[in-house]
Amino acid sequence: MMMKYKIIFCAVILITPVTFANLPPLDTLNSGVFTQSLKNLPDEFDNIEEIIFVQRGGYEDPHWYANIGYFCDNENDPAYTTGAQLCKLNLKTGKITIMLETAQGCIRDPKVHYDAEKIIFAWRKDGLRHYDLYEIDIDGSNIRQITSGPFDDYEPEYLPDGGIVFVSTRARRWVGCWMTQVGTIHRCDGDGKNIKMLSCNIEHDNTPSVLPNGQILYMRWEYVDRSQVEYHHLWTMNPDGTNQEIYYGNEVSWGVFLSCRPIPNDERVMGIYSPGHGHRDQYGWLSFFSRKYGPDDPRGLEHIIFPWGKGMLADPWPFSTETVLAAELGKSRLVFVTKNKNDAKYTPYAIYEIKNNDKKWLTQSPRPIMKRPRERIIPTRSDSASSTGMHILVDIYNSQNLKGIKRGEIKKLLIIEILPKPVNFSGGPDTLSWLGSFNLERILGTIPVESDGSAYFELPANRPIFYVALDENDLSCRRMQSFTCVRPGDTMACIGCHNSRNHSNTNAGGARRIKAIQRSPSKIKKIEGIAGVPDFMRDVQPVLNKYCIRCHNTEDRKGRLSLEGDMSVTYSISYYSLAIRSQIGDGRNGLGNQPPRSLGSSASALLRKLEGSHHNAKASREDWLKVWAWTEAAAPFCGTYGGLRNQKQQNTKAGVFANRAGGVLQKRCYSCHKPDGKGSSNRLVEAFDWDERRKFIDRPTGRHERLVLKDDPARYFSWNVLINATRPEKSAVLLAPLAKEAGGWEACPDVFKSKDDPGYKIMSAA
Template sequence: MTKVSKLSQKIIVVLVLTAIFMATQMSAVLSGSIDFTKPEFDFDKIIFTTHQPYSGYENHMIDGNFGFLGVKGGGLYILNDAFSGRPTVTNVLQNSVCKNGRYAGKKLSGGNVYSFDLSYDAKQIVFAYTDAQNSYGVWNENTTYHIFKVNVDGTDLTQLTDGSVNDFDPRWLPDGRIVFISERRGGYGRCHQRKVPTFNLHTMNADGSDIRCISFHETNEWSPCVDNNGMVAYTRWDYVDRGATHPHSAWITTPDGLDARSITLNYPNSGAEWWKNVPMMQNSLRAIPNSNKYVATAAPHHAQNYGPLIIIDPDVEDDDNLSTITKITPDCKYPETEVAATTDQKYGTPYPLSEEYFLCVYDPNANTNGANKRYGIYAIDTKGNKSLLYSDPNRSCYSPVPLKPRPVPNIIPGTTKPTGQAPDGVVSIMNIYDTLLPFPSGTKIKELRIWQVYPKTTVLANDPIVSYEGTESLWAGRNTRGLLGSVPVEEDGSASFYLPAGKPVFFQAVDQDGTAVQTMRSDTYLVPGQTRLLCQGCHEPARKAAPNPESVPLALRREPSKITPDPSQGARPMSFPRLIQPILDKKCISCHNGSRVPDLRQGNIDSQTKWFSSYKNLKPYVALFDEMYPGANWDRVYPRTEPGKFGSRASKLYQKLKTGHGNLTQDELHSFIIWLDSGIAPFFGDYKNIDAQLRGEQVEPSLE
């Protein structure tokens, strides 16, 4: 064979291989059963970011929101002729120069673009950007996300937020304001051995002014969206007296943060091993057009925001299992419940076109190392079909959104912004006997206790070890808390009382003996300017319609009660050295002095926990949520409280003391009751000022 023939043969082989490759690529674009002539696909441009999953650091649901983990080189783009099979890409920020703030006169280049939203008229984009200075665990203006807005054509680039906190996940509200997630409120996570700030819902004007915190929940929140009714749906880590990894469920609130409520699966209860077979986290929520349903990513706790895609139907009765949830990607299991945390993270950032068709990102090989992931933009349907629209050869795509106008939802009237100290609002409960699980027979509720949970103000989970659960793991942190006091409950089960704004609280129903019968393991709050919060009952069925009252509830016929502060020294914040140890010294150690079990002397302060010996020795006599059910531990705490089966009523200590053992006064017995009923029987009342607390001094909470 001549050299020319050999060369020709090689050329033919190359051409054939190239043709096969191109055909494969074209097939990848056009394959599947997605019919782009459907009315859902009445657009031809898609906005998206290139946002590479980080690798090499902590792999946790929190971390993707930290700017120092942003992979440099991300941008904001428009995919043109999206369904043609030959799309082109426009870099929105290529020629954009910021007109104000610290970035005035500069381009946003070399850093990372994260989350964004398109205005209802499809003319402006609001997005989060960071310089992505890779200084792990360092918070400054170069390592955090800040929010910007820009016109779709790249003009009028404006900086809206700045500082040493992360601001991200911005979404346009119907009235022109912006809701977003921010670390501005302060506080830290309770299950970390590193710095992990808490971030919550905030709003601001479209020019970045008038920033308001609209959630005083004590733990993290994510990915708000505005639904078709103008409400804000988002993800909340509901972590008061629960296990660390359940739940992170869908919640809903008004654009001002009023009346925050769970949408679904806040109390997972799928049998003996209730923590299995349900989504760990419902994130990246988006409201489906012309529907009450939402689409979301079923993400893990210990990995990034990818997983199977689900539809949440709030019109279906929630069975605390999977009744409200339908998986629309059958080729993907729930990470961290059905499979390992980093397994089956194939999908992410769904955008609904209808109840049947969606845009999303997808990587069939996503179980590889984060640096190798290449999520492309796909159109999918609920039948398991998918078509690749675009894939960047160097980076992953993220959050595809159609570039077209969309209807403006209802504008929900807001609260009046207080000009000074916000006045107390009124909380009203119609009938505390309206419950999901019945109270013990013969129970008469006499009052409500109001507990405040304090956000964590120290960085490490076990600094300090607040309560017994903290010895189970380095990551088993619990809230400190304080008893604000109590209010009366009327004969018909109604209550009405004033509550200060800005304090995360939970309520307890207290019987005629002064013991708690039911308790919340969540928190609620009033935002400044909120005048009223209404509750039907005490953990009543969520879909049960309130009955027409024969008359106005008794508590609503009178002036709301003022909270009567609890008189016990050491109840606010709740401190074992101040509340319980003085009683032990006065009434108990004459017998329980080492010659009788338990030894209730203060003893030496433990070098690890800083606890008194008496506190450690009382643990076997205390009822704790994380020990009540088979399989329970600090990470998997059964989330539902059964009336009458917790706290003092379930403790060996109270059963002994109420017989007259120790010859306690009523006030002394009450101190033991509230300590046991608090949910965790804490040792420390605050995260700081440890030495002062050990001396039994009054210490005010560092962050309320």
């Protein structure tokens, strides 16, 4: 169960509203200026007279993104903070000017225009629930609204073509693994008109900036068939949304790359590496990011660790590789960071700090007021009149991690769309999957791959799509574990899959012409007889009923396994049993870039059994395809987001039984099945400590990967197999301790001699 962090600060604000009298007064602000630091600013500040910044309340939710909208279980529980000021600091005089302030709203993300005459920022006005974009002249006059509507628009950045790129919740989707709304990359004209969604991500995009070549650099979080907490890295796109590709780190786990900007006269960018699954308020370690060695080479990431600790900074503005303006977390300071000449280490120097900070406000988003050249303007390639785009794959064999896959072995690409989450009831995957995918996937069909490894095909535009390479038997050779997107009317090309990008492709020009582009683009061929979005009970359980339950039922219990469709506390017993026995091949929410044939249909033990290898249980092609499609679509239990549990329901059904029967369990069961019995193979648990499990795994694992052991105790002692909610009298928790002559299994001897035992009656009634 995902535990929700309550917004204690916001709750206090709602009870005792902030007034202007509560805001830090001007004289208090001025007392926080470090005049000695201002006298010793690096040379890069010589032509800069003022900087802007925001000071505001901090967020309470620990996630870096949970700072807009509200929590899904209570629309009156906001994720945003309250109270803020947009300020200017004169570096020559030390004077602080409050340009704009709000008592019960908030101000965030100010950026200075190229001509240094205006500022764009996100403002949630007093009494409103959403951020809109506003501009203000540099002297504090002429405030004007740019965007409006029942959405959050934030993290804006000026574009060289006169437009604005920003993050917005206009796509109307929710975080798959948490309780808040999703923001993705959008753009609009300079006056707020012509708003367009550029990113089709179903999770968060954040902190866009512009590279010298005119592309947008941004953080993209995604978890396609992999862990939800490990992959949030740098991507680029053109200002019209075309040419979306990895910049750095899509296979680098355990860090969030935020607020990255180009460094003048250097090929690297500088930004924040927010460790792990990220830090609230987007703080982290100041770092360099380079794609010189390839998009995933560890040499491309260099942390700047300060002598005074982990260096938790935010919102850096690099003047050079040696001088940076930033916000510091520990004491709510603005700092400049400079490289020491004697030891080449970096040291922060405070230039401003909030004094008497009893409200625990933060300083954020320092930006110099300075003119700067516009970046290159990239011509538009997208055509909004079209509903499709094209993709050219030059050579699928020009790919990393294809060991064991021979040239010519891949015959098709399976095209799958990841579906956004339009409703939300909790921060977990129940009942979509048992600790597997948080997302639903829709199978669109297949396209052919030529003998030279090339493919040319049409895709629906503006949808998150990924591919599965299939062999001649329709078994998965390799899954993408990321997604791509084509823009309307555009043609996208790639030379291979997960390639290093440090060498040319082997299937271009001269004698070796690319076969696929010698013909018209392939249309996606629909697969007959399968559901686009599979559902276990609708599509798979009937197949189990036909081929499996004659042996694997409650009565015969072959292999101590029932594959009947009875429901347990959250899932059907059959679904949970297949998952905990590693019969599916869905990856269990682990690391990315998995080896060939380790995910999907090639890794499915259930499909192998249905091919006749298991006691002649050979399924028809029609039935096999249903299970195949379900496997390739991430093996969901429930095929609709409407099946998600709400926060209060998510983990309570088993708790109800344990509470009602707790006394009996304590006296009659826990002497053997100890809930806290470390190392015990028969404890009554759903899952035990991940670190304890990890000792038995001989491969790299994700930090939050749902590890399943070869002979996992949960296959016998989870509430999801012990309780039968459809036929309670068939519950294993009742039959296992009941004597055979009384109709039980007597797997636990000398517990219940008959159904008249008071303990049995209490457990049965529970």
